[in-house]
Amino acid sequence: MIQNPRIEKHLVVALPHISLRDVELLDLTETKAIKAGLAVWSYDYGWYVHIPLEFDEHLDTEAIEGAGFSPQFVNLLEEAQLLGCRRITFEESGNCYADLETFDWDRDAKED
Numbered sequence: 001m002i003q004n005p006r007i008e009k010h011l012v013v014a015l016p017h018i019s020l021r022d023v024e025l026l027d028l029t030e031t032k033a034i035k036a037g038l039a040v041w042s043y044d045y046g047w048y049v050h051i052p053l054e055f056d057e058h059l060d061t062e063a064i065e066g067a068g069f070s071p072q073f074v075n076l077l078e079e080a081q082l083l084g085c086r087r088i089t090f091e092e093s094g095n096c097y098a099d100l101e102t103f104d105w106d107r108d109a110k111e112d
Contacts, residue, residue: 010087011080014094015046016102019070023105026090037063046091051080072101 015023026040026047037060039050061074080088096102 008086009084010048010089011076011083011085012089012091012094013076013100014096014102015090015092016105017076017094017097017100018073018090019103020105021068022070022073025068045093046089049077049088049090051077051085051087072103076100 026042041048064074065071076088
């Protein structure tokens, strides 16, 4: 048996809860996301975004929004931190939450 295991929580969120622009920025993890102070890892079905425990000491919400991320994305980071999560997993088969805004990517793509 492992002695004193480190177990961390993460929030799993469906992709429609973030904007198409957020997705584009997550794809640019080596540029915009890093400059905004985010640690982002992509995988086959989405992205992992690291959430520091002390949100206001480690993440600059103005920098994140200044990098182009939506206010809804920033709100998800704050919500995850309040829940004690160390990471948000954004993925195709993630959970949809009735109390969160959803984005219509098809409509948003046509508007660009």
